Structure formats: structure tokens, C-alpha cells
Amino acid sequence: MKVIQAKDFSLQREETDVYETERAVVKEILARVQAQGDAAVRAYTARFDGVELDDFRIPEALFEQAYAEVGDEFLEALRAAIQNIRRYHEAQKRPSWMLPDEQGSVLGQIIRPLKRVGVYVPGGRAAYPSSVLMNVIPAQVAGVPEIVLVTPPDREGKLNPGVLVAIKELGLAEAYRIGGAQAVGALAYGTETIGAVDKIVGPGNIYVALAKQAVFGQVAIDMIAGPSEILVIADDSADPDYVAADMLSQAEHDPMAAAICVTPSGDLACRVAQSLVEQLEKLPRREIAEESLRNYGSIVVTENLDEAIAVSNRIAPEHLELMIEDATSVLGRIENAGAIFVGRYSSEPVGDYFAGPNHVLPTSGTARFSSPLNVDDFVKKSSVIQYGKQALLENGEKIITLAEAEGLQAHANAIRIRLDKEGGRNQS
Amino acid sequence: MKVIQAKDFSLQREETDVYETERAVVKEILARVQAQGDAAVRAYTARFDGVELDDFRIPEALFEQAYAEVGDEFLEALRAAIQNIRRYHEAQKRPSWMLPDEQGSVLGQIIRPLKRVGVYVPGGRAAYPSSVLMNVIPAQVAGVPEIVLVTPPDREGKLNPGVLVAIKELGLAEAYRIGGAQAVGALAYGTETIGAVDKIVGPGNIYVALAKQAVFGQVAIDMIAGPSEILVIADDSADPDYVAADMLSQAEHDPMAAAICVTPSGDLACRVAQSLVEQLEKLPRREIAEESLRNYGSIVVTENLDEAIAVSNRIAPEHLELMIEDATSVLGRIENAGAIFVGRYSSEPVGDYFAGPNHVLPTSGTARFSSPLNVDDFVKKSSVIQYGKQALLENGEKIITLAEAEGLQAHANAIRIRLDKEGGRNQS
Known part of the structure; x- marks a missing residue:
């Protein structure tokens, strides 16, 4: 577990797309399933x-x-x-x-x-x-x-x-x-x-x-999930045991998982580090959690809360916990995060299992442009255009102008033929 | 231009993903831009x-x-x-x-x-x-x-x-x-x-x-667009010149574009075919449109309107025009289509340029699961969980049960440590 300064912090995982063999196996399996x-x-x-x-x-x-x-x-x-x-x-x-x-x-x-x-x-x-x-x-x-x-x-x-x-x-x-x-x-x-x-x-x-x-x-x-992260923004009002417990709940998943605490409080940083060591002792999945913390675990000490938020926005964590005073008031400044857990009772496992929001979340910084799995992922939209006669007569020439500007004469014709037949040519 | 029976109709384009050379060029360009x-x-x-x-x-x-x-x-x-x-x-x-x-x-x-x-x-x-x-x-x-x-x-x-x-x-x-x-x-x-x-x-x-x-x-x-389609469902109430003009507005785009008319009326089928020939004569982009019609143009004659709708749902066209009596009443039966143009005045170019809906649409059958480009494509969502103390005390044991059933003890611990400290252990 590293305790480091914000300006030195970035979350870099090794590139792991080296699955040439597996890719070939998969290709063969798919071809055979398609054929047979x-x-x-x-x-x-x-x-x-x-x-x-x-x-x-x-x-x-x-x-x-x-x-x-x-x-x-x-x-x-x-x-x-x-x-x-x-x-x-x-x-x-x-x-x-x-x-x-x-x-x-x-x-x-x-x-x-x-x-x-x-x-x-x-x-x-x-x-x-x-x-x-x-x-x-x-x-x-x-x-x-x-x-x-x-x-x-x-x-x-x-x-x-x-x-x-x-x-x-x-x-x-x-x-x-x-x-x-x-x-x-x-x-x-x-x-x-x-x-x-x-x-x-x-x-x-x-x-x-x-x-x-x-x-x-x-x-x-759906998206292909990468390794998972939790980032906890905490201040002196946070309980270090809660912070550590929540970090470990991420770390026990996978040696590639990242558990990060970002805090303006040097004192809290020390107490979280200490609590991590104590709680780690008793974990059945201790080896995994330990490897995860060693590789990707960090406690980042920042100048102030603003810098902590900036670090979080840069990482775009899958799970973000706000264990700070008046946590709700910073929600509008969180630019990138899959799920945001607000306050001391909102432990990550509450969301993993029970509260209601989805636990399928954008990982590895993709919260910059992706969203939790949601109902929109299971619908499709169709546009509907029921154009009125009056609308066509009034706007037909404009549509023809735009089509001709793009050199698409058949597009223009499809409007012109209607204007001619419907009598709009003279009115427009 | 083929006039064929519905049961024999499917829209098969040649597979064209043979871009090995281009892929290598692109890889080199990207690497150099990233580096330099x-x-x-x-x-x-x-x-x-x-x-x-x-x-x-x-x-x-x-x-x-x-x-x-x-x-x-x-x-x-x-x-x-x-x-x-x-x-x-x-x-x-x-x-x-x-x-x-x-x-x-x-x-x-x-x-x-x-x-x-x-x-x-x-x-x-x-x-x-x-x-x-x-x-x-x-x-x-x-x-x-x-x-x-x-x-x-x-x-x-x-x-x-x-x-x-x-x-x-x-x-x-x-x-x-x-x-x-x-x-x-x-x-x-x-x-x-x-x-x-x-x-x-x-x-x-x-x-x-x-x-x-x-x-x-x-x-x-966004999605990578494939070749484009228009499918027109028309009955005897349709003007064959409008149907043909709209088909040509698609065909002039690209020799790979597909323009399809599906109709229960053999009479309309013949008149559309005739109008296509006449209108094609005068097109500046005649060669492209002709090649498109030769390769992928079709007039499909169906038993009835139900079969026409079934054909359309199978094709899942990018653009669907309904030039039939009481067109609005079939909207609920259209399962797959990027944009639906309803009635005689709703020519495809109205939507391409002017009416308001987006012209970036799912092509090549992907309307089965994709949508027109829309505002949702430019947003990201974050879930928010602000769990209450009472909620945690009342539900904590349930969350622990679920975590333990999955063998994730650190998840359970993150809840348990809170129940212990907040006094919930005894109340739950």
C-alpha cells in the first residue's frame, strides 16, 4: 500500500491484450457452432x-x-x-x-x-x-x-x-x-x-x-468489463475502518482490482493504512486482496478536497465513495464515475447486491463515456416522420435546395415530383 | 430490378471485410500519430x-x-x-x-x-x-x-x-x-x-x-455504418411515381445501397417497375443507381399486408416508408426500422435533410438492436446511492447473507463492521 502525493498519482495497469492463442480457439469454436x-x-x-x-x-x-x-x-x-x-x-x-x-x-x-x-x-x-x-x-x-x-x-x-x-x-x-x-x-x-x-x-x-x-x-x-476499481474520497469525518473495509471489498475480487483512497487528511491516510493491515489479517481471500493492494492499491494525499475530486475525475472510477462532510454538495462536481456512494452508510456492497442500482458498471476509466447497465441497453428506438401536406408544400423547395447542394438529384426529384403533382410548385 | 415472391426474398450482400492491407496502414498511421x-x-x-x-x-x-x-x-x-x-x-x-x-x-x-x-x-x-x-x-x-x-x-x-x-x-x-x-x-x-x-x-x-x-x-x-437501405411498403393507394422516386433517392447513394418495394399489389409492382425505368433515364447519377437496382433492388409481391410487414421486420430496414391506407395503424406492428416515414408526403429526403429526426440510422439489419443517433449517445449516466442509517440497520443482515452466499467475505465485512459500530447488530 503506497501513500503518495496527488500530482504523482495515476492508475496504470499492464496491457493484457495478448490473447492470440485464445482468439484462434474462439474463432474455431464459433465457426463450428455456426456450421453444426x-x-x-x-x-x-x-x-x-x-x-x-x-x-x-x-x-x-x-x-x-x-x-x-x-x-x-x-x-x-x-x-x-x-x-x-x-x-x-x-x-x-x-x-x-x-x-x-x-x-x-x-x-x-x-x-x-x-x-x-x-x-x-x-x-x-x-x-x-x-x-x-x-x-x-x-x-x-x-x-x-x-x-x-x-x-x-x-x-x-x-x-x-x-x-x-x-x-x-x-x-x-x-x-x-x-x-x-x-x-x-x-x-x-x-x-x-x-x-x-x-x-x-x-x-x-x-x-x-x-x-x-x-x-x-x-x-x-454489452461492454467487455475490465478490471474493477473503487476510489474513496474521504476526509477527517470518515471512519478509517469503513474506508479500509470498503477498499478490501474491491481488492478481494481480483489481483488486478484497484482500491484507492484519496484524502486531504494525512492523519486519515495513516489510519486507513493501519486498518487495512488489521482487517486484511482475517480475510479468507487474503492472498488475492493483498496482491491487489500491492499492485494497484493506493492512498493518495491531496492538498485539499478540490484536488481529491480532480484526481477522481481523472481516474473515472467504476465505484466512487464520498465519505466526506456534506457529501451531497459535491455531486455536481463529479464528472466521471460509474456509481457514486454517498455518505458513511453507503458501502459498496450495498450497491453490489441490494439497494437497486445496477452493479454492472463501466470499468478502467470508461465511465468517461459509458454508463451502468440500464433499461436503455435493452430497447431500440425508431424515428417516426409523418409529414403533412402543408408542411411539404411550404418546405419542399428548401429540401430541394439542400439536396441539390449535395449533388443528390434523385433526392431532389423525390420532393419535386410531389410538389408538381400536389400543386405545391405554384404555391411555394 | 427483380419482381419476386415474398417467400423467396432475402437481402444478402456480399461480405466485404477483406481489408487486411488497409488495416495495416491504419495501424501504422495511428501509432505514428500517437507517438509524434x-x-x-x-x-x-x-x-x-x-x-x-x-x-x-x-x-x-x-x-x-x-x-x-x-x-x-x-x-x-x-x-x-x-x-x-x-x-x-x-x-x-x-x-x-x-x-x-x-x-x-x-x-x-x-x-x-x-x-x-x-x-x-x-x-x-x-x-x-x-x-x-x-x-x-x-x-x-x-x-x-x-x-x-x-x-x-x-x-x-x-x-x-x-x-x-x-x-x-x-x-x-x-x-x-x-x-x-x-x-x-x-x-x-x-x-x-x-x-x-x-x-x-x-x-x-x-x-x-x-x-x-x-x-x-x-x-x-458511434456505429460503423454499412450500406444503406430503403424499404417501401405500398398498396394500391400509393402513387407508383412516388414509390419509384423514393427508391431512386436511396439507389443513387451507392452501388451497394438497397431499394426494395414490398407490396401485396401485383398491379402496383408493375407500375413501380415502369416508373423506375422512366425516372432512371434522367438521373445524373444514373450509373450508380442502375447498378444498385441491378444488384440489390427488388419489388417483392406478398400475399397480403401482413406478409409485407413480416418481410420488413425480417429485413429491419434503415429507412421504412409506409405508403398504404391508414398507415398509422400499422406502426405498432413494425418491429425493426431505423426511421419510419408515414404516408404519401413523407418522402425519405424529408428526413435526410429537414424534418428533424436524425439521418444517422442503423443499417444492414442492425435496427434489430440499434437506434438512430440521438441525444443519449452524447451523455453518460452515474448511479447514486445515498443509503440511510435506518435502511442499513434494517437490511444489513440481508446484504451479508447475499455476500456470504457468493463467498465474498470482505464484502460481508464492510457491512458487518458498520452494523457493529452503529449498533444495528442488536436491532436487526
Whole structure:
């Protein structure tokens, strides 16, 4: 853990796009899935997941077993989270609208849900029920009628019980136990049993990420998440134990994760550093967290709060916590951040699991131009132009002028032929 | 021009992604611009555009000259178009919002404009003033404070007067006469004189498109446009000359453009075919339009209107015209289309230039999952979580349960440490 001055601070991670081999593997898998459909998916599932499946669909028995395993406390917490996440995303919905004018025209914008969306949920140790909620609920709120979930099975064909219960609680009718690049291929191209989708979302390992990149264009995809960050702006009013605990909740994810505290208080900086050491002791995932802190952890001491905010805006963190006095008053000065956690009770895990906003956030500085996963990601818009006769007669010549200025005579003709026939030529 | 049955119809264009050489050229240009900044841009401008520039900024004298050249009629038409486009895009704006609850929490979403956006405008014969309007106005309406426009000069360093006047009318303070991959590189990486942007939008040739793809991730980009389509659904109430004229306005763009009429009326099909032949005769861009019609033009005869709509939904056209009786009543059944032109007066060029909606539309079937360029493309969202003390005390255990179910103990700790200190442990 470094304690450094603001002017010396930048967050540089090693470039890691060196996946030539993986890219070739993915290309081959996708080509075979496109050509051979189910047979290819079945073969790759046997090879990579170690299980032979006749039917990809997750059997009812597995769901029933999962409910027995998870316990009431989990179920109650999950249901509360679903309700909160749904409520927040409902507030993102927008209606289609129109703009009528006095010349008889009606302009508008129709907003419709995508028709069919695929959600990828990782398996193994990265099988997170919260991923199911955060990726599926915005699509449901958008009104997507067909949501299909894929998730890789273990060697016995089993799945994480929390993930299974989440699938059931959300009422998903279509869920398959397949994973990897072969699952992405099945979603993008369709197979005999799995219909092709319009968009694929959800996290995955490098093969999944490369497969999503490769099918982009054929279908839409969400962003490819990079390593994750938390940046805490804190002052003397902050509890150093809270700051340290929240930093560790990021650091335990991944050795590439970055946990950064930016503070004008040298005293707080020392106390956070001390608390980090103490809390680190007891962590089950201590090794990961330690490596993350060693590589990318920082406590940055600034001249004042203004400089702290400037550092944060430069980093454009995925998660930003404001543990300062009168935190709300600086919201308008935060230029770039995926999610902003305001005040001492707003610990990052509150947002990761429960409060309602999405935990799929722009990473690695992309908050400069990207947004949290949201309902808009699952809709498409169409412009509507219902031009009135009067509008055409009054404006036709102007449109012709603009078309001719661009040398596009057939464009001009399409207007002229109407002006001639509708009698506008003489009136305009 | 083929007249065919609906069941046999699909729109297949040749795959054209064979740009290995161009990709290598672009990679080299980008690397050099990143390393050498202005010097590289200056050298490439000399090499590719044939002009030596000391200062990239477009000189005032060129603007003044342009105003003298374009004439009053053009200026008046352009100003009316600007007003319309601005009015339509204003209707797309959304406020930040919040969602307070009874437990003392406030959730919200802050919507902010991107800080700095680059707009590419092609030069030469494809220098279209309308491109300036359609790409710049949504960014202005979104509130982007820094918009920088680049457009390549001719061998005398000159620019299209219509483009220049459009730049001035929109009040753009920063405009450079550079183009190609070197301009994209300058926008993405920044140089001594041109600051790096957060997003690059606007059409361009294959070098520009490949350069945008290459810098994607470093900055955001708009979609890479493919060949363009118009699909006209028409019945016996349609004027065949209008249908043909509108098809030709698409066909004259590009030999790869597709103009399709879908109709349940065999009679109309014949009359449209005949009108196409007649109107084609007189077109200055006849060769391009003829090649487009030969390759990708079709008149599809369907059993009935339902089948016509189904064909259109399958194609997901960039432009869809509904020249049928009671056209408004089928709007709800159009699943996929970039822009929908309703009724006999709503000719495609009305939308290309003037009515207000954007002419940057999803091409090649991507209307399945993409939208017209719009104000949302120039904003970013941040989630806000200001969690209340009572909310944390009441829900803390649930959050811990979810975190522990995922094996993320540091996440659980960040909540537990607060419950312990704030006294919630005993109350929950």
C-alpha cells in the first residue's frame, strides 16, 4: 500500500491484450457452432465442461434441489434485492413520444424492447446469483419478451444453487446449462434448439469475452468489463475502518482490482493504512486482496478536497465513495464515475447486491463515456416522420435546395415530383 | 430490378471485410500519430491530402468566402433545417432523477453530457452539410461543452462551402482541416494542438472506419455504418411515381445501397417497375443507381399486408416508408426500422435533410438492436446511492447473507463492521 502525493498519482495497469492463442480457439469454436449447431455445442460441453448432455435445458429437478439447499434466509434476502432492483430500473423506463406541429406533421420516437436477449452467467467459483439479477432485471423491465440464460455446468452437470434459485425467482422460462465460447456462438447464430438472440450481455472468462467481441455486429453486446476499481474520497469525518473495509471489498475480487483512497487528511491516510493491515489479517481471500493492494492499491494525499475530486475525475472510477462532510454538495462536481456512494452508510456492497442500482458498471476509466447497465441497453428506438401536406408544400423547395447542394438529384426529384403533382410548385 | 415472391426474398450482400492491407496502414498511421502528434498529422496531411498546413485550424477567411459562395436560398434552408433538427432532439433530453424512500435512502441517476466529442465530416464529393448538422446538433443538445470537428481539405487546402457554413451556423469554436486515419488518431490520442476526445462520431471512408474501430475502447465511437437501405411498403393507394422516386433517392447513394418495394399489389409492382425505368433515364447519377437496382433492388409481391410487414421486420430496414391506407395503424406492428416515414408526403429526403429526426440510422439489419443517433449517445449516466442509517440497520443482515452466499467475505465485512459500530447488530 503506497501513500503518495496527488500530482504523482495515476492508475496504470499492464496491457493484457495478448490473447492470440485464445482468439484462434474462439474463432474455431464459433465457426463450428455456426456450421453444426447443437452437435458442436454438445461436443464442446463434453470436452470443456466434462459432461455429456442430451438436452441443454436445465432440468426442473435441479431447481427443486436448489431451493432445498439455499435456505430461507437467502431466499428472503434475494427476494428483497429483486424488489429493490426492479423498483430502481422501473424509474429508467421511457415512453414513446410524439411532437405534432401546426403544419400537419407529426414527428416522434418509438421506443421498443429488443425481442430476444441472451444473458451469460459464469459457472464455478464465479457463479454469482447477483449477476443473474443485475443482467436479467433491466431486460425484463425494458419489456424484452424472450430472455434466455446460459451458464456452464460442472462435471456432474450441476449448477450453483443460488444461481438456480435466482433464475426461478425471476421467472425465466428459458435457461440452458452451456457455457464458454460455444454458448456465445449458440446465442449469436442460433442452433436447432436455441434461437438466435439480438443481444448478449453478462460477464465471463476470457473465452467468453473474446467470443462476444467476435460476434459483435451479428448481435449487440454489452461492454467487455475490465478490471474493477473503487476510489474513496474521504476526509477527517470518515471512519478509517469503513474506508479500509470498503477498499478490501474491491481488492478481494481480483489481483488486478484497484482500491484507492484519496484524502486531504494525512492523519486519515495513516489510519486507513493501519486498518487495512488489521482487517486484511482475517480475510479468507487474503492472498488475492493483498496482491491487489500491492499492485494497484493506493492512498493518495491531496492538498485539499478540490484536488481529491480532480484526481477522481481523472481516474473515472467504476465505484466512487464520498465519505466526506456534506457529501451531497459535491455531486455536481463529479464528472466521471460509474456509481457514486454517498455518505458513511453507503458501502459498496450495498450497491453490489441490494439497494437497486445496477452493479454492472463501466470499468478502467470508461465511465468517461459509458454508463451502468440500464433499461436503455435493452430497447431500440425508431424515428417516426409523418409529414403533412402543408408542411411539404411550404418546405419542399428548401429540401430541394439542400439536396441539390449535395449533388443528390434523385433526392431532389423525390420532393419535386410531389410538389408538381400536389400543386405545391405554384404555391411555394 | 427483380419482381419476386415474398417467400423467396432475402437481402444478402456480399461480405466485404477483406481489408487486411488497409488495416495495416491504419495501424501504422495511428501509432505514428500517437507517438509524434502534430508532426505526424502534418506529414500525413501532406502525403494523403496533398497540402502542407502550418495550422490545422480552419482559417476565418475560408468561412467568409463560403458564405459568399453558398447563396441566400441555401442559407435560409440550412437555418430552417437546423431549427427543426434542434427541436426534435430537444425532445430526447432527460433530466437526472432521484428516488427517495421512507428508510432515509435516496437513490438516483445523474445524466451528464460527455465532456469532449469529435465529429468527422468527409471531404471531396461526400462532403455533406447535412452530416455536420446531424452529428453535431445531438451533441449540442446533450450539452457537450467541447465539440471538435475535423474534415479533410482538398489539394489547395479548401473545403466544401456548405460544410463550412454549417460549421459556422452551429457556432462550433473548434474545427480542423484534417482527415483520414490521422484525424481519428489525433482525436483519440490528442496532439500538441488538438485535445483528446471522449467519443468520435461521423461517417468516413474505409480508412476512417477502420481507424475508429481501432481506437474503440480508448474512446467511444458511434456505429460503423454499412450500406444503406430503403424499404417501401405500398398498396394500391400509393402513387407508383412516388414509390419509384423514393427508391431512386436511396439507389443513387451507392452501388451497394438497397431499394426494395414490398407490396401485396401485383398491379402496383408493375407500375413501380415502369416508373423506375422512366425516372432512371434522367438521373445524373444514373450509373450508380442502375447498378444498385441491378444488384440489390427488388419489388417483392406478398400475399397480403401482413406478409409485407413480416418481410420488413425480417429485413429491419434503415429507412421504412409506409405508403398504404391508414398507415398509422400499422406502426405498432413494425418491429425493426431505423426511421419510419408515414404516408404519401413523407418522402425519405424529408428526413435526410429537414424534418428533424436524425439521418444517422442503423443499417444492414442492425435496427434489430440499434437506434438512430440521438441525444443519449452524447451523455453518460452515474448511479447514486445515498443509503440511510435506518435502511442499513434494517437490511444489513440481508446484504451479508447475499455476500456470504457468493463467498465474498470482505464484502460481508464492510457491512458487518458498520452494523457493529452503529449498533444495528442488536436491532436487526
